[in-house]
Amino acid sequence: MNLLKKLLPDIVAVVLFAVLSFAYFYPAVTEGRILAQHDAVAGIGAGQEAKEYYGRTGESTRWTNSLFGGMPTYQLAPSYESSRMLNYVQNVYSLFLPTYVWYVFVMLLGFYILLRAFNFKVWMSALGAIVWAFSSYFFIIIAAGHIWKFVTLAYIPPTIAGMVLVYRGKYLSGSLLTALFVALQIASNHAQMSYYFLFVMLFMAVAYGVIAWKEKQLPRFLKASGVLVVAGLVGVCINLSNLYHTYQYSKESMRGKSELVKENSANQTGSGLERDYITQWSYGIGETFSLLVPNVKGGASVPLAENKTAMKKADPMYMGLYSQIGQYWGEQPGTSGPVYVGAFIVFLFILGCFVVQGPMKWALVAGTLFSILLSWGKNFMGLTDFFIDYIPMYNKFRAVSSILVIAEFTIPLLAIMALKEVIERPSLIKEKAKAFYISLGLTGGLALLFAIAPRFFFPSYVSTMEMAALQNAIPADQLAPILMNLEEMRVAIFTADAWRSFFIVVIGVALLWAYAAGKMKASWLIAALTVLCLADMWNVNKRYLYDEQFVAKGTEMQPFLKPTETDAEILKDKSLDYRVLNLSSNTFNENNTSYWHKSIGGYHAAKLRRYQEMIEEHIQGEMTDLFKQIPEVQADMEKVDGSHFPVLNMLNTRYFIFPLQGGKTLPIYNPYALGNAWFVDEVQYANNANEEIEAIHHLNPATTAVVDKKFAEEVKAVKESVSDSTRSIVLKEYQPNALTYEVKSSKGGTVVFSEIYYPGWQSFIDGEEVAHGRANYILRAMDVPAGTHTITFTFDPKSLHITETIAFIAMGLLIAGALVILLLSIRRQKQTQA
Secondary structure (H helix, E strand, O other): OHHHHHHHHHHHHHHHHHHHHHHHOOOOOOOOOEEOOHHHHHHHHHHHHHHHHHHHHOOOOOEEOOOOOOEEOOOOOOOOHHHHHHHHHHHHHOOOOOOOHHHHHHHHHHHHHHHHHOOOOHHHHHHHHHHHHOOHHHHHHHHHOOHHHHHHHHHHHHHHHHHHHHHOOOHHHHHHHHHHHHHHHHHOOOHHHHHHHHHHHHHHHHHHHHHHHHOOOHHHHHHHHHHHHHHHHHHHHHOHHHHHHHHHHHHHEOOOOOOOOOOOHHHOOOOOOOHHHHOOOOOOOHHHHHHOOOOOOOOOOOEHHHOHHHHOOOOHHHHHHHOOOEOOOOOOOOOOOOOOOOHHHHHHHHHHHHHOOOHHHHHHHHHHHHHHHHHOHHHHHHHHHHHHHHOOOHHHOOOHHHHHHHHHHHHHHHHHHHHHHHHHOOOHHHHOHHHHHHHHHHHHHHHHHHHHOHHHHOOOOOOHHHHHHHHHHOOHHHHHHHHHHHHHHHHHHHHHHHHHHHHHHHHHHHHHHHHHOOOOOHHHHHHHHHHHHHHHHHHHHOOOOOHHHEEOOOHHHHHHHOOOHHHHHHHOOOOOOOEEEEOOOOHHHOOHHHHHOEEOOOOOOOOEHHHHHHHHHHHHHHHHHHHHHHHHOOOOHHHOOHHHOHHHHHOOEEEEEEEOHHHOEEEEEOOOOOOOEEEEOEEEEEOOHHHHHHHHHHOOOOOEEEEEHHHOOOOOOOOOOOOOOOOEEEEEEEEOOEEEEEEEEOOOEEEEEEEEOOOOEEEEEOOEEEOOEEEOOOEEEEEEOOEEEEEEEEEOOHHHHHHHHHHHHHHHHHHHHHHHHHHHHHHHHHHHHO
């Protein structure tokens, strides 16, 4: 009974979180409606072959041929036996709440746990949880379908809560919390977010180290740090299968180092993505004020015509144009919305820089500045280049603007610390009056200046890319009045939000003054600030994630309920394995084709690097030729020169889906596809990747293979031209992770297989393992002796079995730790009652 009484306020807070989460998604959640996001729909298409395989066999395949010619499933839908227990833990932690509702709930609960670990009282912890969880970026990524990024972020605060408990001397409970949430966030499979928050944990660890040094408690600090390292390793080991194979895949993916030496070598990095790609989405320096004023750059890249404030200033002459121009005028290629943490929360954060004492304050300030400076990316290349070149793994991740998630964490945390100082010492406002007015000036004052003099701070309201597009499309004499009206509309958007932020800060400050003057109790202050901040952030979030976006359940499956006439016609071909190129879609940005066929295209943020390089060097050019040739011959492929698309032929592209008028498509059979495998008469060796990819421009892959010289042992040169009319290769059995061929030849030779080369595939001739190599930059090849043979390729990496064993052991340690805590808790309860 005493325990229940003690926990009752926490239980009420948790219930409040559930109610808030449910309310945000009402009525969509009660009506069973869902968000049909691009990434979610793409995931359905990409995972269909693996899903069908699991349905047939009850086993998971680690390879699929349904997109990009073939790739591992490690980063499509990572699923391992060792992680199933974590799925159950996640369901319990989220109280089995409905989809969408549980996302926001765990975001709230995680930060609440963190603040309770910092020893904040219940209702202040609840306020802190709300201002963290309702930060705009989190709702924007739900709308965009980046669910696992969201979930990873939700598990980071309780991970740090474990760290806080350990440094406070609660080794067992803290280490268990750390290990559990490290495991959960890694299982959520967004390494970029986990990586970014390692910097936050480093800053906080340094703060605890400084405190220990001042208090002459360094041995205790070192002990706590050691406990955290062990706890972190347990969490890592629980996910070792996922982590190890993601690491292995990253070396072969676009995130790894290219072997090509390009002309613009300065754009390349030592072992990761290219600089332009990393910094393509860089937050503008002026755009950073969105932390205070959400629409400082217009908000999201949606039609300007959808903004009521802007349209009040619109010239009726240009109404058609405003449905094509976006609200956003920043320098990013596009955005789904700004990073807004709450105007009054920014005020409290700045106040916290003055009134909060101790190293932890400086850790949070440093984390905030660190986050903002790195989010500028190409707008602050000195620091960005340093991190790309010298900080391990930084060059593996794109969209540097997303590092602002750190500021979204540090700003509300320091803000709540500042509020705690004010509540515990009401006289602080008078004692620190200068700090109070500086904070007010830098937030409410700045918002007021934005509102009354917007052009002084931001002279341009048209982005560089937008201006170039308008200048190309509209004559100069007509453009000037359009630009004037466009500026007027966008100024209206900006100033409306500036006034909004000003009044929010003023109301919050007035509440603090009322409390300091003794006219309001602490509980009422917290309640009033909760309502103010929640209303502020709820309103902004509803701009980007709102009820009308939700559609009837099943809508996401519409593209997959029934094949199109073209798909159905192609599916009549019952051959075991061939590929399809969809020319009627954005080939490399959709997976609808992958649902029905083995696609040349696809959609994935980290495709195999060599395949991407072949797209850039060969496949896109061949697609352009096809678009030109096919209409000229009225789709009669016999009249098309097949030598114009040798890479598509060697990828066994048997069908093209060609666009027609009225949204219809036509299936076109490609008679030049080389089939599943073939003997070649000549093997050429290349000294490096540049020679290898260039050679493909000048050879006929039906007769000649180019091989990197490092595979010279696996793929030997053909000694003489072999004329053998009896030789044949037939694909006898097909599974995504196992291929069986029957090969007949009187003299043997080099065989090229139209399958993507990837380390981990094993090859066998008549049951005996043999080595195979890489040919034509992306395919497999091997030497086959004379006679009739059975050749088998299988993909079942040994590393998978090793990592799974380690993961199960680590999970056992975590369960054992939980049982120890439970037993100790029961013993203490009995001792208390006695």
